[in-house]
Amino acid sequence: MSLVTPRFNYYKNRSFFAGFDPILTAAVAALLFIGTLLVYAATRDWYASNGLDPEYYLKRHVINIAIGCALAWGTTLIDYRLLRAYTPIFWVLGVLGLGFVLIPGLGSEVNGAQAWIALPGGFQIQPAELAKISIIVGMSMILSERGHDSDIPTNKNVIQSLIVAAIPVSLILLQPDMGTVFIISCSVVTIIAASGASGRWVVALILVAIIGVFGAVQSGVINEYQVKRLQSFVNPNADTQGSGYQLRQARITVGSGGLIGTGLFNGPQTNGRFVPEQQTDFIFTVAGEQLGFLGSSVIILLYLTLLMRAFGIARRAIDPYGRLVCTGVTAWFAFQTFENIGMTLGLMPMTGVPLPFMSYGGSSMFATLIGFGLLQNVHARQRG
Amino acid sequence: MNQRTRLSMLVIQILIVSLLMALFGRLFYLQVAAGPKYRDAALSIQSRDTVYPATRGLIVDSSGVPLALNRTGLAVTIDRLALDKQPDKGQAVLKKLAKLLKLQYEDVYRKTRLCGELEVGSRSGCWTGTRYQPIPITKEASTNVALQVVERPDEFPGVGATPIAIRNYPGTVGVNAAHILGYLGPLTDADLAGVNGKTYYRSESIGKSGLEIQYDSYLRGIPGIRTVIVDRKEAITSEGQNTNSIPGDHLVTSLDVRVQAAAESALADAVARSRASGYRADSGAAVVMDVKTGRVIAMASYPTYNPNMWEKGLTVKQAEALFSEENGVPALSRPTQGRFAPASTFKVVSIIAAANAGYDLKKSYACPANVKVGTRTFNNFESKAQGTASIKQLMAVSCDTVWYQISFDEWLRDGGLSPIKNPKDYFFKAAAGFQINTKTGIDLPSEAAGRLPDREWKKNWHEANKDFYCNYREKAAKSQQTQFLLLLAKENCLDGDKVRAGDAVNFSIGQGDTLVTPLKLTQMYAAIANGGTLWKPTVGRAIVKTDGTVIKTIDPVKTGTIAADRKTIKFLKESLREVILTGTGARTFAGFPVPVSGKTGTGEVFGRNPDGSLKDNTSWFASYAPSNNPQYAVVMMLSQGGFGSPNSGVGVRKIYETIFGVVNNKIVPENVLFPDGLPTTLPKISPATKVKTNGGK
Numbered sequence A: 001m002s003l004v005t006p007r008f009n010y011y012k013n014r015s016f017f018a019g020f021d022p023i024l025t026a027a028v029a030a031l032l033f034i035g036t037l038l039v040y041a042a043t044r045d046w047y048a049s050n051g052l053d054p055e056y057y058l059k060r061h062v063i064n065i066a067i068g069c070a071l072a073w074g075t076t077l078i079d080y081r082l083l084r085a086y087t088p089i090f091w092v093l094g095v096l097g098l099g100f101v102l103i104p105g106l107g108s109e110v111n112g113a114q115a116w117i118a119l120p121g122g123f124q125i126q127p128a129e130l131a132k133i134s135i136i137v138g139m140s141m142i143l144s145e146r147g148h149d150s151d152i153p154t155n156k157n158v159i160q161s162l163i164v165a166a167i168p169v170s171l172i173l174l175q176p177d178m179g180t181v182f183i184i185s186c187s188v189v190t191i192i193a194a195s196g197a198s199g200r201w202v203v204a205l206i207l208v209a210i211i212g213v214f215g216a217v218q219s220g221v222i223n224e225y226q227v228k229r230l231q232s233f234v235n236p237n238a239d240t241q242g243s244g245y246q247l248r249q250a251r252i253t254v255g256s257g258g259l260i261g262t263g264l265f266n267g268p269q270t271n272g273r274f275v276p277e278q279q280t281d282f283i284f285t286v287a288g289e290q291l292g293f294l295g296s297s298v299i300i301l302l303y304l305t306l307l308m309r310a311f312g313i314a315r316r317a318i319d320p321y322g323r324l325v326c327t328g329v330t331a332w333f334a335f336q337t338f339e340n341i342g343m344t345l346g347l348m349p350m351t352g353v354p355l356p357f358m359s360y361g362g363s364s365m366f367a368t369l370i371g372f373g374l375l376q377n378v379h380a381r382q383r384g
Numbered sequence B: 001m002n003q004r005t006r007l008s009m010l011v012i013q014i015l016i017v018s019l020l021m022a023l024f025g026r027l028f029y030l031q032v033a034a035g036p037k038y039r040d041a042a043l044s045i046q047s048r049d050t051v052y053p054a055t056r057g058l059i060v061d062s063s064g065v066p067l068a069l070n071r072t073g074l075a076v077t078i079d080r081l082a083l084d085k086q087p088d089k090g091q092a093v094l095k096k097l098a099k100l101l102k103l104q105y106e107d108v109y110r111k112t113r114l115c116g117e118l119e120v121g122s123r124s125g126c127w128t129g130t131r132y133q134p135i136p137i138t139k140e141a142s143t144n145v146a147l148q149v150v151e152r153p154d155e156f157p158g159v160g161a162t163p164i165a166i167r168n169y170p171g172t173v174g175v176n177a178a179h180i181l182g183y184l185g186p187l188t189d190a191d192l193a194g195v196n197g198k199t200y201y202r203s204e205s206i207g208k209s210g211l212e213i214q215y216d217s218y219l220r221g222i223p224g225i226r227t228v229i230v231d232r233k234e235a236i237t238s239e240g241q242n243t244n245s246i247p248g249d250h251l252v253t254s255l256d257v258r259v260q261a262a263a264e265s266a267l268a269d270a271v272a273r274s275r276a277s278g279y280r281a282d283s284g285a286a287v288v289m290d291v292k293t294g295r296v297i298a299m300a301s302y303p304t305y306n307p308n309m310w311e312k313g314l315t316v317k318q319a320e321a322l323f324s325e326e327n328g329v330p331a332l333s334r335p336t337q338g339r340f341a342p343a344s345t346f347k348v349v350s351i352i353a354a355a356n357a358g359y360d361l362k363k364s365y366a367c368p369a370n371v372k373v374g375t376r377t378f379n380n381f382e383s384k385a386q387g388t389a390s391i392k393q394l395m396a397v398s399c400d401t402v403w404y405q406i407s408f409d410e411w412l413r414d415g416g417l418s419p420i421k422n423p424k425d426y427f428f429k430a431a432a433g434f435q436i437n438t439k440t441g442i443d444l445p446s447e448a449a450g451r452l453p454d455r456e457w458k459k460n461w462h463e464a465n466k467d468f469y470c471n472y473r474e475k476a477a478k479s480q481q482t483q484f485l486l487l488l489a490k491e492n493c494l495d496g497d498k499v500r501a502g503d504a505v506n507f508s509i510g511q512g513d514t515l516v517t518p519l520k521l522t523q524m525y526a527a528i529a530n531g532g533t534l535w536k537p538t539v540g541r542a543i544v545k546t547d548g549t550v551i552k553t554i555d556p557v558k559t560g561t562i563a564a565d566r567k568t569i570k571f572l573k574e575s576l577r578e579v580i581l582t583g584t585g586a587r588t589f590a591g592f593p594v595p596v597s598g599k600t601g602t603g604e605v606f607g608r609n610p611d612g613s614l615k616d617n618t619s620w621f622a623s624y625a626p627s628n629n630p631q632y633a634v635v636m637m638l639s640q641g642g643f644g645s646p647n648s649g650v651g652v653r654k655i656y657e658t659i660f661g662v663v664n665n666k667i668v669p670e671n672v673l674f675p676d677g678l679p680t681t682l683p684k685i686s687p688a689t690k691v692k693t694n695g696g697k
Helices: A022-049 A056-077 A080-102 A127-143 A155-174 A178-194 A199-219 A224-234 A243-257 A283-316 A320-345 A362-382 B003-033 B035-046 B080-084 B091-101 B105-111 B143-151 B210-214 B257-276 B316-322 B343-356 B391-396 B401-413 B426-433 B455-470 B483-495 B501-508 B518-529 B566-581 B644-660
Strands: A107-110 A113-118 B047-052 B066-078 B135-138 B159-168 B184-186 B205-207 B224-230 B236-243 B250-253 B283-290 B296-302 B364-367 B370-373 B376-379 B387-390 B533-535 B540-544 B550-553 B558-561 B597-603 B618-625 B632-639
Touching: A022 A056, A022 A283, A022 A362, A056 A362, A080 A107, A080 A113, A080 A127, A080 A155, A080 A320, A080 A362, A113 A127, A127 A155, A127 A178, A127 A320, A127 A362, A155 A178, A178 A199, A178 A320, A178 B003, A243 A283, A243 A320, A243 B003, A243 B035, A283 A320, A283 A362, A283 B003, A320 A362, A320 B003, B003 B035, B035 B047, B066 B091, B066 B143, B091 B105, B091 B135, B091 B143, B105 B135, B143 B159, B205 B210, B257 B283, B257 B296, B257 B632, B257 B644, B283 B518, B283 B644, B343 B391, B343 B401, B343 B426, B343 B501, B343 B518, B343 B566, B343 B597, B343 B618, B343 B644, B364 B391, B364 B401, B370 B401, B370 B501, B376 B401, B376 B501, B387 B391, B391 B566, B401 B426, B401 B501, B426 B501, B455 B483, B518 B533, B518 B566, B518 B618, B518 B632, B566 B597, B566 B618, B597 B644, B618 B644, B632 B644
Parallel strands: none
Antiparallel strands: A107 A113, B047 B224, B066 B135, B066 B159, B184 B205, B224 B236, B250 B540, B283 B296, B283 B632, B364 B387, B370 B376, B533 B558, B540 B550, B597 B618, B618 B632
């Protein structure tokens, strides 16, 4: 069977949901819906008590979702195998965006990281979010190239793919945004493992990552605030006003939810805004307090469903490129979800990583929904 | 897909599932397993309690005259939250306020800081409450100052003026009673930690001494608490519980302000008289007790202090003065905490001992100028021989030598320095019958017990001190190494564990190691007066609710019976009456229309004053009246006050004059304080109750 069959008409008008994986779609829709409620619950009373529009965040969140869905839909329009041809362009755009934020006066700093480009109208864009996609598609392209009869990538391919990842990662390191670096690194290792490359690569990369983290802390490349975050992870009571405070408050907030929670819109910890960044990075604390163990479990189960479906799409992909893209996206979602909820629950150190599909914030929403679009794109093409 | 890829994909999938399972497990731990712990933590983060102290119960005398009240003061307060919002954290405001109140800025600043905000060592005056409640800078602002603050909120942001309850000891008819009443103070960390098993709120004041601490749990009431839920910026988001305060219960005492005032002024006069005769008279005590119940009617201690000074804010200088030796340590309550040798007032014990030992009290005994006890000669008071006389007469003239002889003879009979098995110890046992080595159990804190230097005490004392006395030359200061002291040390080293002849002789006249508190001696004389019953002294009479319901009555408690039979007590009473009729008390009470019985005492004190001078004698006068139907026991003691009769005796007489309404040796009926006897019913309680001026008629 040839890779391109005549049955695919790239420019044919398709209905919105045609070829979508229904379960994956339902899980993402449920997460988007719950996320919207939580963003509203996290901000309504706070804004209302300050005499501001209580629906401010809700409206913007819904707009973000709408744009994100449009982007996702757009991603599915063109067969991914055709998109593959444009991969270098995406990659270069991603790297340019990352370079752009580092130029003084153009990028803006939030929470110690120079990670944002301010847009007119109060919008900001975070190129690192979109760079995740650039790296995934870029690596997948190189690792799926088959210049010979073997089914596994050559060492040269692997090295090339690592360079493709290393350039944007080093730019993100300069911001610095350790959370994103961590998630991308995990995804890179996963893609390499899934590519069929030698297991030695995987082991070597993990070793390099460990030595790299150790060396960075020792040499002082990592900012003081990041070391503090790590320290407060190890001993949350050490820094009671800084990041230790946030982690402790987050845990107390989640823990105080108990089995059934305090009810949506009803959490005194949330409404008292004891946890900072509640609508973005710490959105899961709102779920923990207001929806309790039962509600929070549903969210984790939705993520599990999403990831398993996404993984299924990767396995059933008809070509290595599709498989690697889907594996990369799945790993990205998985590690970002784990890092975010893990941080909220005190399992992981504090990094500024949003929760996929739920946190307030345009860039992350757009990027994750584009990732979702890529999954659907591959799904749509796997059966004729 | 090749085999290796398949395997990799499987591993990745397992990894991802296990990551999510880890989240799931952690979530279960936080929310279900440790959920209650975190719920409590969240609650303590969000809720703020504001404590509204309850109105404290009054303390009144037996006819309802208030001894402790709550006065309304005008407090100028600081709102820390508003102050901290100022660009300079309120510095300018505090400076301006200090100037307006004529206070030092540093003091005002300190008063507005939580104790934890200040360096250790410079915390005195810090605010022990929370920052969410108004912090009082002064409780006694003038209306004028308060108005200035309230009317110019732009100049004094965060400063308010509000009426506040102040504990006030009104000092009706000049009563001080500082040592009985006590005072209020802020909570200590120990109080807050619940050391005494009670829950307090940080901003409350509690009783620190006297009746205020003794009956604190009744007087304080239950504070009202308003709980609010706040957000991270301390803005109130919702109201929690809101309980009203329950006012404290009133304490009715057995004190009488008129007698108390009389006792205080008689004591102060006695001190002045004694000083005028050249004695040091550093301190003193006077106690008036109902002999039939042990209830304390008055109790004065000299020197004293103003009980209101705590609420005004005690300065460091005032606090130091309270404990300064030069000022006579005004903080010490002499009647309950001062221990002195009872001297001749203790001869009532010796009479009982002699009677129990089989001596015929009606017979005549010799009172020589001195008695030889072994190698030492013990002189009669002023070495005067009184010839041979009955015990009653010898008591009246306060003969010592007769007791030396009897005590020495009894000591010999008990085996002397090698005591027989089960010695009779008539003297020690007679004293033990008065329970002189235990506390009386009065309802006041920190009472001291007397000391009975019996055989057991001697043994313990020797055990504790033999090292010092056996190595006296090395251990004692050079100035303490006189010939006499060296000899004494040698004796103490050798047989300090035994009751020696000298100890026995000294004990018989209330000297040596014997110590009692003035309250104890009053209880002893009350027991003789009432026929032998030791009543536990009490100041509190009843606890009464604000609506008048009696919650608790404090009834007399019998703690024992003295070791004397009816006949001996009758003889004792006759002897004590003889003292006033013909003996050492005769001149003092000449012409007094109410029959009084009593005994003088002049106690020798071993030791020196801080300035190096030898200590003067302790002046005692212990008594009860009326002799035929005793009602009151009155004791006065002057430390370093000289002779018993002229100084303490006159003081006691003055107290009786007030009680019985005696003017110029005549009873003036409208001046009699208790014409119908001591009050038996509880008074109605009102802060406005006035003193009865004509005996209630």
